[in-house]
Amino acid sequence: MRELLGRHEDLASARPDEPAVVHAREPHAGTAQTWAHLCVRAGEIQEALTDQGVKPHQVCSLVLKDHPDLVPTLLALWRLDCPPVLLDAKWGARMTSSVLAHSTPTFGVTLDDGGTGAPPAVAPLAPGPSDAPSDAVFIGYTSGSTGDPKAIVFTHERLYEGTLGNASASKRLRGGPVRRIARSMRMSGSGVINLHHTWGAVLGATVVVLPELTVSTARDYWARIEAHGIDQTFLVPQLVEPVSRFAADRDPAVDAPLCLTGSAPLSPRTQARFQRRFGTTLYNAYGLSETSSAAFFGHQGPDGLAPTASASPSG
Incomplete structure (x- = not known):
């Protein structure tokens, strides 16, 4: 269970100073994250999410961005067993609404855009508990060749x-x-x-x-x-x-x-x-x-x- 989380943590332990992600794209060009940094930052984000009321075993949503906190946020959500529904920032309102209505995440996570290093923000979405699929790493949506978007549960x-x-x-x-x-x-x-x-x-x-x-x-x-x-x-x-x-x-x-x-x-x-x-x-x-x-x-x-x-x- 949670093999991908364990893999990151093993690398942070065995090769802490080796680069995991190097950013050569603006506005984060010049930022390099080691395996250890990813896991340390994941702990900080996990604590921040908990402080904002996030409880384990809930489905959430995550707006994807080219951001240094993306991988640490995924790790933090995996530690909480809160698989994110992955949202494309360039989807239209209709597509986003359809995906959210189908997946019913309990809360939404948005990465900081201000360059302040602030942890991701949490917003409540659907009331009540949501049943997180067992061993889920995230939930993606695909339309296939035709029809409405369809959910795919990716497991660790x-x-x-x-x-x-x-x-x-x-x-x-x-x-x-x-x-x-x-x-x-x-x-x-x-x-x-x-x-x-x-x-x-x-x-x-x-x-x-x-x-x-x-x-x-x-x-x-x-x-x-x-x-x-x-x-x-x-x-x-x-x-x-x-x-x-x-x-x-x-x-x-x-x-x-x-x-x-x-x-x-x-x-x-x-x-x-x-x-x-x-x-x-x-x-x-x-x-x-x-x-x-x-x-x-x-x-x-x-x-x-x-x-x-x-x-x-x-x-």
């Missing part, structure tokens, strides 16, 4: 075990351990957490939060990857396209990171252009939100490039 055990398989696959594909993972996406949901921060914790790797990847920032993408010594990066197809079109050429003398893509269909033409232009394999991963992790990873063809089909299981 399932997410941890699934990510162990992912970590094994990334080590095999890279030919060695992954030590630094780049996050170029904005913090928007469970997938972004799982593909970066959960993966980083299971690997014991540092997550580097780079500037959000857009058309305007794509030019310097490889320079940032090289400057931060990135070993692994995950780009959804919508981000593969601007890198392919607008990024400056990669230095072939520098080892390329393990490049993964997934979460949506990828055009074979886009994948081929990316691989040939930058001289690195782009593996196409496949998974479901319901499986908590990728289930299959791409493979190399005879030409050393990866096809769009995914054929290698994560384990």
